[in-house]
Amino acid sequence: MSLNNEFKPKIVAFCCNWCSYAGADLAGSSRLAYPADVKIIRVPCSCRVNPMFILRAFEKGADGVIMCGCHPGDCHYSTGNYYARRRMTLLFSMLDYLGIERARTRVEWVSAAEGVKFSQTMNEFVEDIRKLGKNVRLEDLRCRN
Amino acid sequence: MQELVNRAKALLADGTVARVLGWKAGEFAYDPEPAFFETEEDLKDFVYDGFCGANLSKYMIEASKLEGKTLVFLKPCDSYSFNQLTKEHRVDREKAYIIGVGCKGKVDVKHIKEAGIKGIESIVGADYPNPAETLEIKTLYGDKTISYKDAMLERCHVCKGKDHVVFDEQIGESADTVDAERFAEVEKIEAMSPEEKFAFFRAELSKCIRCNACRNVCPACSCRKCVFDSTKFDSAQKANTTSFEEKMFHIIRAFHVAGRCTDCGECSRVCPQGIPLHLFNRKFIKDINTFYGDYQAGEDIEAQAPLTDFTFEDREPGQFAERG
Numbered sequence: 001m002s003l004n005n006e007f008k009p010k011i012v013a014f015c016c017n018w019c020s021y022a023g024a025d026l027a028g029s030s031r032l033a034y035p036a037d038v039k040i041i042r043v044p045c046s047c048r049v050n051p052m053f054i055l056r057a058f059e060k061g062a063d064g065v066i067m068c069g070c071h072p073g074d075c076h077y078s079t080g081n082y083y084a085r086r087r088m089t090l091l092f093s094m095l096d097y098l099g100i101e102r103a104r105t106r107v108e109w110v111s112a113a114e115g116v117k118f119s120q121t122m123n124e125f126v127e128d129i130r131k132l133g134k135n136v137r138l139e140d141l142r143c144r145n
Numbered sequence: 146m147q148e149l150v151n152r153a154k155a156l157l158a159d160g161t162v163a164r165v166l167g168w169k170a171g172e173f174a175y176d177p178e179p180a181f182f183e184t185e186e187d188l189k190d191f192v193y194d195g196f197c198g199a200n201l202s203k204y205m206i207e208a209s210k211l212e213g214k215t216l217v218f219l220k221p222c223d224s225y226s227f228n229q230l231t232k233e234h235r236v237d238r239e240k241a242y243i244i245g246v247g248c249k250g251k252v253d254v255k256h257i258k259e260a261g262i263k264g265i266e267s268i269v270g271a272d273y274p275n276p277a278e279t280l281e282i283k284t285l286y287g288d289k290t291i292s293y294k295d296a297m298l299e300r301c302h303v304c305k306g307k308d309h310v311v312f313d314e315q316i317g318e319s320a321d322t323v324d325a326e327r328f329a330e331v332e333k334i335e336a337m338s339p340e341e342k343f344a345f346f347r348a349e350l351s352k353c354i355r356c357n358a359c360r361n362v363c364p365a366c367s368c369r370k371c372v373f374d375s376t377k378f379d380s381a382q383k384a385n386t387t388s389f390e391e392k393m394f395h396i397i398r399a400f401h402v403a404g405r406c407t408d409c410g411e412c413s414r415v416c417p418q419g420i421p422l423h424l425f426n427r428k429f430i431k432d433i434n435t436f437y438g439d440y441q442a443g444e445d446i447e448a449q450a451p452l453t454d455f456t457f458e459d460r461e462p463g464q465f466a467e468r469g
Contacts, residue, residue, distance in 0.1 A: 051396075051397060051400050052372075052393070052397055055389075055392075055393050055396060055397065056393075059389040059393065072457065073457070079455065082455035082457075082459065083452075083453075083455060085455070085459055085461070085462060086436075086437070086451070086452055086454075086455055086459060087452065088462040089432075089436060089459070089460060089461075089462040090400070090403060090429060090432055090433070090436075090452075091400060092462050093428070093432050094396060094399070094400070094425070094428060094429065094432075096339075097331075097334065097335065097342065097428050098342060098343065098346050098392075098396070099339045099340065099341075099342035099343025099344070099345075099346060099347075100339070100343075101339050105462075106462075106463060107461065107462040107463060136339075136343050137389070
């Protein structure tokens with residue numbers, strides 16, 4: 001297989017400002033590698049992630065979406081990630097119900113000190129998505145032939 | 146039915162209520178519609194029969210802003226919606242005089258037409274309180290029959306119960322109509338492969354014409370401004386911008402009512418394209434029940450809604466749900 005034909009997944013990562021984004025920063029400054037396929041979007045808190053963000057990401061062609069936040073109990077806003085956890089549990093279950101494999105969505109808790117965990121998680125996640133291949137598009141049948 | 150009209154007349158006459166919210170006869174026997182009645186004279190159009198499936202709770206939002214009390218007729222399942230709206234401070238309990246009416250299952254002309262009966266002229270047998278076992282239908286092509294059960298709305302097959310959760314007085318008897326498992330359909334889809342699920346939902350949702358009927362009828366969808374409204378125009382409609390819009394509309398709509406949906410089934414009843422929209426809501430209800438304990442929206446006004454609550458031991462989103 002030539003290099004050009006290799007499947008390059010598009011991965012969107014929502015990272016909370018206080019833990020995971022700092023964790024990604026640490027991964028960078030510690031020179032730990034993670035795939036360039038991951039596009040990080042910084043959010044104030046994992047709780048800021050509206051279910052619509054995830055759907056929009058899939059609409060725009062994402063093959064996988066991962067949400068990272070502070071460990072439960074460590075949220076900068078005390079309880080944000082607990083609400084986010086319930087929401088994402090339900091949303092991901094719904095996406096699975098609609099035919100988007102469960103492995104394409106993921107939630108991981110990464111603290112500001114866990115640069116290693118961040119890079120490991122991203123490597124794993126990208127590997128999983130590579131195996132799954134291109135995502136299905138939740139599109140309207142009428143717009144297709 | 147006459148009992149309801151008499152009681153409404155009495156309450157109008159003694160000034161307890163300023164208006165009555167009920168159902169009035171439509172153009173055909175099978176399409177009664179929600180209506181306000183201001184005088185005793187108006188009540189001659191009042192109907193209550195097997196076709197009165199419409200949930201009147203949502204109309205109480207507007208009625209709560211009017212002067213005086215409104216008499217509203219609620220079926221057992223409608224009373225859950227009313228309770229949920231009270232909890233969300235969308236309706237004023239003080240402004241409502243609730244008569245809990247009995248219900249023996251509601252039929253819908255959609256199911257009669259699905260059974261291949263066309264050219265309907267009249268339907269006999271959907272009366273309350275004594276519906277017939279079989280509906281007799283006069284059509285352009287001769288007389289047809291269909292059993293009452295077959296013509297019944299999906300929600301009646303999985304009825305929540307015969308008891309009103311909120312009422313001022315009750316009139317009429319209810320019947321037990323349950324003959325199906327509430328989550329059976331959801332479980333059937335859950336057992337499919339991702340490709341099958343995807344094909345199923347893509348086919349169903351591709352029928353959507355974005356008429357917004359499901360949103361407009363939904364008692365839980367009562368925001369003054371909806372995320373799906375156009376920000377530029379004062380219109381309820383928003384043209385779809387991408388081929389993804391309808392899918393997103395239904396997923397997000399179901400998500401916005403998750404934990405608040407009482408499973409009244411109005412969305413599926415009004416859908417002109419026959420999309421089984423209750424399957425989305427019911428999936429969320431099933432998940433909430435499995436993950437966070439049984440919860441019936443609208444049952445208890447004091448209960449904490451599952452999505453505005455959490456425990457330290459909640460399951461992680463990565464944990465797969467047990468199948469079946």
